[in-house]
Amino acid sequence: MSSNNETIFALSSGPVPAGLAVVRISGEEVPAVVASLVGDVPPARQAALRSIRTRNGLVIDTGLILFFPAPHSFTGENVAELHLHGGRAVVDALHRELVQFRNLRPAAPGEFSRRAFENGKLDLIEIEGLADLIAAETEMQRRLAVEQSSGGLSSIYNGWSDRLTRARALIEAELDFPDEEDVPGSVSDQVWADVASLVNELKSHLEQLEAGEIIRDGFKVVIAGRPNAGKSSLMNALAKRDVAIVTDIAGTTRDVLHVDLSMDGYLVKLYDTAGLRETDEIVEREGIRRAEKIIAEADLVIFIEDVSIKSEAEEVPDDAVLVGTKSDLPRQSAREYDLLISITHGIGLDALRSLIVDRLKAKVHPQSMAIPSRARHKETLTQTLAALRASLHDPHRGLDLRAEDLRVASDALGRVTGRVDVENLLDVIFGEFCIGK
Numbered sequence: 354m355s356s357n358n359e360t361i362f363a364l365s366s367g368p369v370p371a372g373l374a375v376v377r378i379s380g381e382e383v384p385a386v387v388a389s390l391v392g393d394v395p396p397a398r399q400a401a402l403r404s405i406r407t408r409n410g411l412v413i414d415t416g417l418i419l420f421f422p423a424p425h426s427f428t429g430e431n432v433a434e435l436h437l438h439g440g441r442a443v444v445d446a447l448h449r450e451l452v453q454f455r456n457l458r459p460a461a462p463g464e465f466s467r468r469a470f471e472n473g474k475l476d477l478i479e480i481e482g483l484a485d486l487i488a489a490e491t492e493m494q495r496r497l498a499v500e501q502s503s504g505g506l507s508s509i510y511n512g513w514s515d516r517l518t519r520a521r522a523l524i525e526a527e528l529d530f531p532d533e534e535d536v537p538g539s540v541s542d543q544v545w546a547d548v549a550s551l552v553n554e555l556k557s558h559l560e561q562l563e564a565g566e567i568i569r570d571g572f573k574v575v576i577a578g579r580p581n582a583g584k585s586s587l588m589n590a591l592a593k594r595d596v597a598i599v600t601d602i603a604g605t606t607r608d609v610l611h612v613d614l615s616m617d618g619y620l621v622k623l624y625d626t627a628g629l630r631e632t633d634e635i636v637e638r639e640g641i642r643r644a645e646k647i648i649a650e651a652d653l654v655i656f657i658e659d660v661s662i663k664s665e666a667e668e669v670p671d672d673a674v675l676v677g678t679k680s681d682l683p684r685q686s687a688r689e690y691d692l693l694i695s696i697t698h699g700i701g702l703d704a705l706r707s708l709i710v711d712r713l714k715a716k717v718h719p720q721s722m723a724i725p726s727r728a729r730h731k732e733t734l735t736q737t738l739a740a741l742r743a744s745l746h747d748p749h750r751g752l753d754l755r756a757e758d759l760r761v762a763s764d765a766l767g768r769v770t771g772r773v774d775v776e777n778l779l780d781v782i783f784g785e786f787c788i789g790k
């Protein structure tokens with residue numbers, strides 16, 4: 354059990370007014386609070402219909418109550434859920450009543466999840482997965498988050514941890530009994546063979562990071578090209594709304610504009626940028642600087658060119674999709690394009706959408722959804738891999754030094770799931786939750 358002796362509560366469902374409001378309470382005081390509110394403590398884990406009253410006997414509302422005795426609850430503590438009617442005044446009245454109890458206070462953001470972590474109910478990967486699941490807006494984000502929040506990814510890391518622990522134990526045994534004839538050399542060989550295969554598994558796992566990041570954070574597509582090429586018109590057509598200002602004045606767009614699209618279940622982040630050209634105009638120049646920055650960070654650049662004007666020798670970024678636009682106008686450009694479109698005539702847009710999805714899938718083709726997706730995962734897994742490689746680097750190095758590398762690897766891997774001390778990280782991780790989670 355956690356050492357938290359305060360009981361916390363919060364509205365865990367969405368904003369009121371709504372059909373229902375679910376208020377969650379967690380901590381030691383829960384049975385006493387529930388008995389006071391509804392007159393008894395209902396049977397564990399069964400929905401019970403009750404009148405919820407103030408201590409003066411006034412009815413606040415009638416609703417369902419669920420009691421989850423410790424440790425079989427989300428937080429591992431005593432938990433109650435009150436399902437009320439989702440009115441502002443109903444929730445406020447319950448709030449006013451709850452703050453009257455001793456040792457009862459409103460929860461901080463992420464505090465229920467933090468208690469779940471501290472009581473060993475969820476590890477850090479599962480907690481992060483839960484935050485992602487709540488934030489998920491696309492189907493692929495949901496699948497990735499479900500895999501993480503339900504322990505699929507953790508089980509890989511726990512499996513690796515167990516293998517490392519075993520390897521370290523065998524090496525320690527060899528260090529403790531160096532002259533024992535009956536600790537055969539082949540034991541040590543087996544250990545290093547397994548460490549080598551761990552290195553390979555970790556390496557291919559880390560190669561999936563880019564896919565995980567694209568699924569979680571989105572595939573960044575940047576529209577670039579000369580002023581007046583029709584970039585903002587394309588952005589608006591793909592977004593199906595008027596996001597960007599379109600005029601026939603070259604240099605209309607200055608700031609980087611952005612919309613989120615869902616394509617084939619993936620999050621695509623589409624950016625419109627200032628037209629690229631030499632200019633002395635200060636505002637436009639800043640716009641171009643910003644454009645160049647986002648182009649450098651893009652997963653895919655769509656470089657568009659007006660086919661109705663003679664194309665100048667332009668630098669098109671490597672890997673960019675070269676799109677000729679305004680195909681409704683008489684053609685002047687002799688360049689070969691990957692695709693021709695016309696925004697005014699609605700030509701080629703579906704083909705462009707498919708092309709974006711194809712490029713995305715060329716980068717993201719995970720065999721499984723048990724893949725890393727955050728900078729934090731990358732950092733700790735990279736440290737693990739480096740230490741494992743160090744242990745294999747020179748077989749003639751002292752066994753004690755190689756054992757120390759394995760210890761470093763073990764610690765780094767333990768920090769991924771939070772098995773090893775991560776106190777300094779917790780505020781960051783739980784801070785991204787909303788209140789009530």
Ligand SMILES: Nc1nc2c(ncn2[C@@H]2O[C@H](COP(=O)(O)OP(=O)(O)OP(=O)(O)O)[C@@H](O)[C@H]2O)c(=O)[nH]1
Nearest residue numbers: 580581582583584585586604605606628695696697
């Ligand atoms: N005929 C024709 N005109 C187009 C097409 N797409 C855009 N235009 C016109 O081209 C002009 C410039 O379009 P924008 O979308 O503002 O071009 P931009 O590349 O965003 O321009 P900057 O932001 O100034 O760099 C506008 O007058 C549009 O109406 C098209 O497919 N066909």
Ligand SMILES: [K+]
Nearest residue numbers: 581600602605
């Ligand atoms: K323009």
Ligand SMILES: [Mg+2]
Nearest residue numbers: 584585605606
């Ligand atoms: Mg524009």
